[in-house]
Amino acid sequence: MNVTSTARNVRMSPKKVREVTRQIQGMSIAKAQAMLSAIPRKSARLVAKTLKTAIADAEHIRSEWSEGDVQNRVAEIKQDIENHTKEDGKLHRKYRHLPGKLARLESYLDSEHKLAEDKLTVQEAIVGAATPLRRWRTRARGGGSPIIKRTSHIRITLSDE
Numbered sequence: 415m416n417v418t419s420t421a422r423n424v425r426m427s428p429k430k431v432r433e434v435t436r437q438i439q440g441m442s443i444a445k446a447q448a449m450l451s452a453i454p455r456k457s458a459r460l461v462a463k464t465l466k467t468a469i470a471d472a473e474h475i476r477s478e479w480s481e482g483d484v485q486n487r488v489a490e491i492k493q494d495i496e497n498h499t500k501e502d503g504k505l506h507r508k509y510r511h512l513p514g515k516l517a518r519l520e521s522y523l524d525s526e527h528k529l530a531e532d533k534l535t536v537q538e539a540i541v542g543a544a545t546p547l548r549r550w551r552t553r554a555r556g557g558g559s560p561i562i563k564r565t566s567h568i569r570i571t572l573s574d575e
Contacts, residue, residue, distance in 0.1 A: 415518070415525045416537060417475065419468035420569045424460050427564035428541045431457040435539035435568070443469060443534045443572065461539065464568045469531065472572055475522075476529040484519050491516045527574040537573035541566050 424431070434457045438446040443465065450462040491512055498509040505512065527533040547563040 415521045415529060416571050416573050417468055417472040417529065417534075418569060418571045419464055419471055420567060421460065421464040421467070422567050423544050423565050424568055425563070425565055426457055426460060428543045428566040430455075431461065431541045431566050431568060434458050434461050435541050435570075438465075438536050439539050441536050443531070443536065446536050461568060461570070464570050465536070468570045468572050469534070472529045472534060472574075473531065479522060481523070484523055488516065488519050488523070491519070525574055529574050533574045534572045535574075537571045538569075539571075540569045542569070543567075 434450070434453060434455065437453075438449055438461070441449065446465060447462065450458045450465065494509060495505065495512050495516070498506045498512075500506060522528070544565040544567050546565060549561040549563065550558040551561050553559050
C-alpha cells in the first residue's frame with residue numbers, strides 16, 4: 415500500500431529541492447532520515463519534515479484501520495458503486511471518487527506488511543513548481559525589473575512492498 419504526503423508552496427526553488435529528493439528515492443525510511451539529517455541544507459530540512467509527515471500518516475492509518483472495518487467499508491463501497499452505476503455502465507458523476515477509494519482499501523487488504531514502519535521505503539519523492547511570488551525592484555527613470563521568488567510542492571510516497 416502507498417501513503418502520500420505533500421508539502422505545498424514551500425519557499426524554495428524546485429531545482430534546489432530536487433537535488434535532495436533524488437538522493438532518498440528507493441531508500442528505507444531509516445536510511446532516508448539519516449541521509450537527510452546529514453545534509454546541511456535548508457531543502458534537506460524541508461524534505462525531512464515532509465517525510466516525517468508521511469511516516470505519521472502511515473502510522474495513523476495502521477493504528478486506525480482494522481481488518482474487519484476495512485472489509486466492511488469495501489463491501490459498502492462496492493454496494494454504492496453498484497447502486498449508482500448508470501445503464502451505460504458509467505458511474506454517476508457524484509460518485510466518481512469511489513473506485514479510487516475502493517482500490518486504496520483493497521491494496522491495504524492485499525498488503526502483507528500493513529504499513530509496518532520497518533518495511534516502509536520511499537517509493538518516490540517528487541518536487542514540482544508552485545506559483546512563484548512576483549515582486550518588482552525599482553530601476554532608473556521610473557522603470558522596474560521583476561524579482562521572481564520560486565516556490566515548490568514536495569510530494570513523498572511511501573510504500574510497504
